[in-house]
Amino acid sequence: MEFIGKQVLFLLLSLAYCFPFSSATLRHTTGQGTSLTVEKPEEVLTSPNGVFSAGFHSVGGNAYCFAVWFNHPSLQSRNRTIVWMVNRDQPVNGRRSKLSLLKTGNLILTDAGKFTVWETNTLSNSSVQLSLNNTGNLVLHALEGVSLWESFLFPTDTLLPQQLLTRNTKLVSSRSQSTYSSGFYKLFFDNDNLLRLLYDGPESSSLYWFDPWLGNWDAQRSTYNKSRIAVLDSLGNFSSSDNFTAVSADYGAVLHRRLTIDYDGDIRVYSWKEEEETWVISWQAIQKPCTIHAICGANSICSYVAGSERKCSCLPGYNMKNHTDWSYGCEPGFDLSCNKKESGFLQLSHIQFYGYDYGYFPNYTLHECRTLCLQLCDCIAFQFTFFRDRGHANCYPKTLLLNGYLSPDFNGDFYLRLPESNLLSYTNSVVEYSLDCPSEGTVVTTVKSRENGTLKFMLWFACGVGGLEIICIFLVWCLLVRTGQSSGADKQGYLAAVGFRKYTYAELKKATKGFSEEIGKGGGGIVYKGVLSDNRVAAIKRLNETNQGEGEFLAEVSIIGRINHMNLIEMWGYCAEGKHRLLVYEYMEHGSLAENLFSNSLDWKKRFEIAVGTAKGLAYLHEDCLEWVLHCDVKPQNILLDSNYQPKVADFGLSKLQNRGNLKNSSFSRIRGTRGYMAPEWVLDLPITSKVDVYSFGIVVLEMVTGKGPTEGVHVLDCKGETEHRRLVKWVRENRNRAATNAMTSWLEEMIDPRMKGKYEMGKMEALVRVALQCVDEDRDARPTMSQVIEMLFQEENVH
Structure with a gap:
C-alpha cells in the first residue's frame, strides 16, 4: 500500500508539472457568455488527453494571437509548437483583449475591448460550446452535437493527422522562423486538381513543386479526380487525390505527427520523439533547398552543400536590402545605362536563374545572345546554355533575377550586365551570408514517393536517347568535316569542337x-x-x-x-x-613587333598607336571579355602587326583562364611568361592577377620608347643584385629622377630610340614613359588597370 501511495503521489506531481495552472482552468470546453482573456494566460482550453492547449500566445512586445499548440511540458511558452492561429496577421493588444462566445452563438476576438478582429459569423438558437478535441481541432458546436465551426476547416501552416486539405483550404507558411504572420509560400490545389507549392511574393509568383518543367504525367499526377483532398494519417502516410503519395521514414504508430509548410517554402512531416523530447523530420518534399523559388530574394544566389546550411549571396555589384531577412533580396549599387556601349558582362559559371525570361532564343551563339541583351534596355542579364547532345546553345535574356541557384551539376553560364566603366571592381563584391534553416528538428531520412521509380526510369530512358543523339550528331559532324562543308554558323560557336x-x-x-x-x-x-x-x-x-x-x-x-x-x-x-x-x-603581313622594333619601319606615331591598340586588346581580355583571361606572356614577339601596322595580341598558349569571382584563390601550376617581362609576383610567390599583364605591357612600352630590351646592359651597375628584368626600369627611373632634381628638360632625348632620329612628339613620348613607369611599379596594387591605361593615353592624345 505504501508503494501504491508513492506511485499515486508521483502521478499527481507529474500532472501538476505538466499543467501548472489551477484545476478551475483545466477545461476543454467553454460555454456561451464566457471569455478567455489575454491578461490571464493561465486561462486556456486543454484537450481531454492533455496533448493540445488553446489560448493567447505572445508573438511580440504587447502582441498576442489566439492559437492552438502542442502541450509539451519540456517546451517553454516562447518555443511552443503552434499548429493553428486565428489572427496571425492582426495580433491583439496585451490588455483587455479577449475571445468571447456570445449568447447568439457567435465567437469573436476583440482587440483592447473595442475592435472586433475576427469572428466565426455563426448563429444558433440553442446553447453552444467551444471545445478543444483530442485531435487538436477547436470546435464550436451546439449541444445536440451539430458543428457550427471548426479550426480544422481553416488551417494556417500545419495539418494534423486526419485534418483534410481541400479545394477550399490552403496552407500558408510563416513569414520567418520567429514571425508567425503569413509568408510567401502556399500549399494548395490548383485548377487542374493538382497539389502544388507556390511562391506568391509581393511582386511576382511562380510554381516550384512539383518541378515546373515536368508535365502532369511525368510527375505521376492525375488531373481526373475532382475531389481535391489531401490528408496525413497517424501512421505517417501523406496522400492526395491527384495520386501523390509520400511515406514517412518512421512509418507506423508514433505518438504525435504534424505536416507543416515551413517559412523556407518546404513541406515537412514532423514526428515527436518522446525520449529526446524534440521534433524530427521524417519526410520532406524538396531535397535541394535552393530549388525553392525566391528563397534568397531577388538579385541573389543560393548555394547548398549536403550536410551544411544553405547560403545566400548577393550578385556582384548588388547589396543586401535587409540584413535580417533574405526574402527582401539585394538591390543594385549602380545605375545601368541603356547605352549598350556603356555596359559589359560578368560571367558566373554553374549558376542558373529560373524563369522571368524576356524570351527563349534557340540556336544562338554567345555573341548573338550578348548583342540581343545589350539592345534591350530592360535586359539585366542573360542565361547561355550549350547543349552538347544538340550541338547548339539557347539564349535566355533576363528582365528579373529571381530563383538564382549555384549548382555544380548545371553546365550553363550566367552573364550579368554591369556598367563597363568599373566592371572589374565588381568581381570582389560577392557577399555571402548564412541562411537560417528550421531548428525544430533533424532530418532522419527521406522515403521516396511512388513517383521516383517512374522518374528514375524516365531518366535512364532520356540518357539512352541522349546518348544515341550524341552518336548521330558526332557521325554527321565528322562527315561534314571530311567533305569540307562546315557551316557558317560554326564560326561563332561556343565550343572548339564546333566553333x-x-x-x-x-x-x-x-x-x-x-x-x-x-x-x-x-x-x-x-x-x-x-x-x-x-x-x-x-x-x-x-x-x-x-x-x-x-x-x-x-x-x-x-x-x-x-x-x-x-x-x-x-x-x-x-x-x-x-x-x-x-x-x-x-596571317599578319608585317610580322611581330619584335621584328619591327629594331628596324626603321616604326616612327613615333606608329609606336604610340601600337601601345594604345595593345592596351585595348589586353583591357578586353581583363575587363570586357565574357571570360576573364590573363595572357601571362605579353612581349613584342606576341604583338603582331597587320598591313596597316595595327597591333593584334597573339599567342594565348600560356594564358590562364580565371573565374572572375575567385581572384584571391588564383593559382598556377608553374611560372609562366618570358624572362625580362615577368612581374615580381611570379618570383615572390604572390597571388597572380591581371596586374602581371600590366607589368609586362609597361616593359614593352619602355622597350618601344628606348629601343632597348629589358635585359640589355644599360649604363647602370646592378650593384644590389637585382633581377635582370628591372635593369631597364631602373635606368629610366634614375634618368627621370635626376632630371626632376636638376630641372633638366632634355632627359627624354637621351633615352629615346635613336632610330626615330629626333622625329617625335615630345608630349606623347613623355606620356608613354609616365604610364609605363606606373605599370611597372613593384606594388601590384599601385599599377593601373588596362582600361585606366587607355584612358590616360587618350587624355594625352586629346591634349596634344
Whole structure:
C-alpha cells in the first residue's frame, strides 16, 4: 500500500508539472457568455488527453494571437509548437483583449475591448460550446452535437493527422522562423486538381513543386479526380487525390505527427520523439533547398552543400536590402545605362536563374545572345546554355533575377550586365551570408514517393536517347568535316569542337609546303606561313609534340574561341590528329613587333598607336571579355602587326583562364611568361592577377620608347643584385629622377630610340614613359588597370 501511495503521489506531481495552472482552468470546453482573456494566460482550453492547449500566445512586445499548440511540458511558452492561429496577421493588444462566445452563438476576438478582429459569423438558437478535441481541432458546436465551426476547416501552416486539405483550404507558411504572420509560400490545389507549392511574393509568383518543367504525367499526377483532398494519417502516410503519395521514414504508430509548410517554402512531416523530447523530420518534399523559388530574394544566389546550411549571396555589384531577412533580396549599387556601349558582362559559371525570361532564343551563339541583351534596355542579364547532345546553345535574356541557384551539376553560364566603366571592381563584391534553416528538428531520412521509380526510369530512358543523339550528331559532324562543308554558323560557336574548321594534318602540311617557310618560333612551337585551300594566307603554328604542347593547344582553342576583338588575333581552325597539334591563325603581313622594333619601319606615331591598340586588346581580355583571361606572356614577339601596322595580341598558349569571382584563390601550376617581362609576383610567390599583364605591357612600352630590351646592359651597375628584368626600369627611373632634381628638360632625348632620329612628339613620348613607369611599379596594387591605361593615353592624345 505504501508503494501504491508513492506511485499515486508521483502521478499527481507529474500532472501538476505538466499543467501548472489551477484545476478551475483545466477545461476543454467553454460555454456561451464566457471569455478567455489575454491578461490571464493561465486561462486556456486543454484537450481531454492533455496533448493540445488553446489560448493567447505572445508573438511580440504587447502582441498576442489566439492559437492552438502542442502541450509539451519540456517546451517553454516562447518555443511552443503552434499548429493553428486565428489572427496571425492582426495580433491583439496585451490588455483587455479577449475571445468571447456570445449568447447568439457567435465567437469573436476583440482587440483592447473595442475592435472586433475576427469572428466565426455563426448563429444558433440553442446553447453552444467551444471545445478543444483530442485531435487538436477547436470546435464550436451546439449541444445536440451539430458543428457550427471548426479550426480544422481553416488551417494556417500545419495539418494534423486526419485534418483534410481541400479545394477550399490552403496552407500558408510563416513569414520567418520567429514571425508567425503569413509568408510567401502556399500549399494548395490548383485548377487542374493538382497539389502544388507556390511562391506568391509581393511582386511576382511562380510554381516550384512539383518541378515546373515536368508535365502532369511525368510527375505521376492525375488531373481526373475532382475531389481535391489531401490528408496525413497517424501512421505517417501523406496522400492526395491527384495520386501523390509520400511515406514517412518512421512509418507506423508514433505518438504525435504534424505536416507543416515551413517559412523556407518546404513541406515537412514532423514526428515527436518522446525520449529526446524534440521534433524530427521524417519526410520532406524538396531535397535541394535552393530549388525553392525566391528563397534568397531577388538579385541573389543560393548555394547548398549536403550536410551544411544553405547560403545566400548577393550578385556582384548588388547589396543586401535587409540584413535580417533574405526574402527582401539585394538591390543594385549602380545605375545601368541603356547605352549598350556603356555596359559589359560578368560571367558566373554553374549558376542558373529560373524563369522571368524576356524570351527563349534557340540556336544562338554567345555573341548573338550578348548583342540581343545589350539592345534591350530592360535586359539585366542573360542565361547561355550549350547543349552538347544538340550541338547548339539557347539564349535566355533576363528582365528579373529571381530563383538564382549555384549548382555544380548545371553546365550553363550566367552573364550579368554591369556598367563597363568599373566592371572589374565588381568581381570582389560577392557577399555571402548564412541562411537560417528550421531548428525544430533533424532530418532522419527521406522515403521516396511512388513517383521516383517512374522518374528514375524516365531518366535512364532520356540518357539512352541522349546518348544515341550524341552518336548521330558526332557521325554527321565528322562527315561534314571530311567533305569540307562546315557551316557558317560554326564560326561563332561556343565550343572548339564546333566553333572552328578542323583541318587534317595532310591539309596543313600541303598548305605550308611541308612546313618549309618558318615565320616565327616560341617556347610552344614553330609558326609557318601557309596558303589554305580557299587561297587564304594563314599563319600555322605547329605545337611541340609533348604533353605541354597539347596543354597549350587546348588552352588556346578554348580561350580564343570565346573572344573577339580587333586587337586580338583571330583563329580560323585547328588540327588534332594523333600527336599532331596545330593552330591556324590569320596571317599578319608585317610580322611581330619584335621584328619591327629594331628596324626603321616604326616612327613615333606608329609606336604610340601600337601601345594604345595593345592596351585595348589586353583591357578586353581583363575587363570586357565574357571570360576573364590573363595572357601571362605579353612581349613584342606576341604583338603582331597587320598591313596597316595595327597591333593584334597573339599567342594565348600560356594564358590562364580565371573565374572572375575567385581572384584571391588564383593559382598556377608553374611560372609562366618570358624572362625580362615577368612581374615580381611570379618570383615572390604572390597571388597572380591581371596586374602581371600590366607589368609586362609597361616593359614593352619602355622597350618601344628606348629601343632597348629589358635585359640589355644599360649604363647602370646592378650593384644590389637585382633581377635582370628591372635593369631597364631602373635606368629610366634614375634618368627621370635626376632630371626632376636638376630641372633638366632634355632627359627624354637621351633615352629615346635613336632610330626615330629626333622625329617625335615630345608630349606623347613623355606620356608613354609616365604610364609605363606606373605599370611597372613593384606594388601590384599601385599599377593601373588596362582600361585606366587607355584612358590616360587618350587624355594625352586629346591634349596634344
